[in-house]
Amino acid sequence: MISKILIIVEGMTDIIFLRDYIKFLQKNCTINQEALSKNKYLEITVPEKNIEIKILMGGGYTAIVNLSKNITSHIDVGYKVFVIQDADNQNKENGGVNNRIEYLNKFKTEKGIDFSIFLFPNNKDDGDLETLLLRIKNESKYNITHDCYIKYIECISKFSNQNFIHELKEDKNKVFNYISTYYGMDNAKEQNRCYEIDYWDLNHNELKPLKMFLNLV
Secondary structure, three states: OOEEEEEEEOOHHHHHHHHHHHHHHOOOOEEEOOOHHHHOEEEEEEHHHOEEEEEEEOOOHHHHHHHHHHHHHHHHOOEEEEEEEEOEOOOOOOOOHHHHHHHHHHHHHHHOOOOEEEEEOOOOOOEOHHHHHHHHEOHHHHHHHHHHHHHHHHHHOOOOOHHHHHHHOOHHHHHHHHHHHHHOOHHHOHHHOOOOOOOEOOOOHHHHHHHHHHOOO
8 A cells, every 4th residue: 555645845945855865764765856846846756665755845834724725635635744844933923843833733723634743953942944954964074164154254244234244144054055165056056955965964863853753764
């Protein structure tokens, strides 16, 4: 019997990371990206375990309400539905692990639908996917690039707009700098990224909660 899973994520960064992490967990999986640009989802097949996975780019947590019919239609044909979002921080509306889970659970109750919830970085801490990525980076490779990055920020902070300096210090830009240093600017774009074991520790303890949630091994 084939197990079918629908994973709903926020954006392209999440899809690409999950693609590479699932590929790491299941070396013989088959990935179909043809529908990604048109239909906003990626298909992964794990033949050895008879698993079919769809990863759908559904938008942020408030957009889940617009996907209730989509979720229901998948449940009706035997899909398990996983919703993976950022926990964010408590300075954002409904931000923080507890608040975000409460919001999503309320939506489940109101719509009478069921799905499992996982919040980046690890389902217990506030943060997002970038929080997780910075925890599983290759320390030696990252530190070399980050030292240069900090010097760059210090230099331009003498004359640049302070809002821009603040943006450069955000986790997403630290990650972008790390990837672009080794792969180039174009390959650091969300849709072109590749999370390889030379640059990311995909066996890291910080990934254990996600590994257990996906339950693919």
